[in-house]
Amino acid sequence: MLIDVAFTPAETARAPIAIVVDVLRATSTIVQALDAGYRRVFCCAEVEEARALHEDLNRAVLAGERRGQAIPGFDLGNSPREFVRPLGEQVVLTTTNGTRAVVSAAAASDTILIGSLLNLDAVASAAAELAEDVTVICAGVDGVFSFDDTYCAGRIVEALGKGRRTDAAEAAVRVAGSFPTAEDGLRAAQNPRQEGLDEDIAWCAQENVCAVVPRFLGMRGPAAEVGL
């Protein structure tokens, strides 16, 4: 098993298994939503795609953000803390980086899992059981390297255990190992949109509080359908 890390979606090499990480906050939110009882999260790259799909679905929850801000007319934002109790069965989610990373990963891998610290061991175990090459894809910020996702990717590489690591995978492990705690790793990211996200960062830094492993089930139009 070869274990690789793509620090940005653009670097993603084709691999049988992809684990997508946007730890602040999209993939943490997807994990939280499915753990809380939502049955599906539809990841949309664009706001208008999310609005259109929401109209087609029966009583779905419309959620997301753009550049850290709420979107007019949406039911919820992109904080995992808003997804602790389900308000329906389905969520339509669009975010600046994370949902786009899921949609683009769908083109390059057979199995796409959703990773975060919330489901750290669960997602690593699920990938390791498949015993095929894995690439952990960091959503990054606007296509650029970001500490929070790299930290989470390094922790996932460690949790995957055995396997040959590429230089990038080993670098992610070393970066993660340079922070004393997960919260330090997440807070080191310089994304200015983190302002006001204090409580969300603390939430997303929790490890192994969810056992779910969200996976990509297929495309529904331009949306990536994610469920358990």
Added chain:
Amino acid sequence: MLIDVAFTPAETARAPIAIVVDVLRATSTIVQALDAGYRRVFCCAEVEEARALHEDLNRAVLAGERRGQAIPGFDLGNSPREFVRPLGEQVVLTTTNGTRAVVSAAAASDTILIGSLLNLDAVASAAAELAEDVTVICAGVDGVFSFDDTYCAGRIVEALGKGRRTDAAEAAVRVAGSFPTAEDGLRAAQNPRQEGLDEDIAWCAQENVCAVVPRFLGMRGPAAEVGL
């Protein structure tokens, strides 16, 4: 001063100053050649471009490698140890990753400096004196993240001293800091072409043995002309 690191040439953001790093071996070789007394190194992306330029120049030395192997008809390879005594005034150099990174950097920055461990403090001081934003560009291996260049980039970021670091720049510093010595950092790279490069790796791991700061002077046809 903002300090950034591009782990691969494809990630390179436009910045006033670029420091190109292919520590194993192209940029170490360029530094060594100019330190030894060569007046110019012409960096070519393609073998045929190098051959054509060599024919146009008067008594230039034709040097380079492809995938770690010698190129038929060339005078020298790409080992810095071959450039300790000048065999002429000019070198035409083509390598798998490094010379291509110099050529592509020329399109995105005003000032392009050549970095290595051999001229670590010299190149960092020259960049810092310009007091503008700097991006350290890792040549990588075939467009992919590589430990050796990331190690060297992290050391250059440290040597640059003051300045705000992007997440990528800070990550490079942390990766570099996770190795006890430069040689450990360079040897951690998994490039299989390193086989047989034992002596070159030890050579390229030397710090501050050359005070020269090679810089891009302009294009000569498809070649990037580098001198002091």
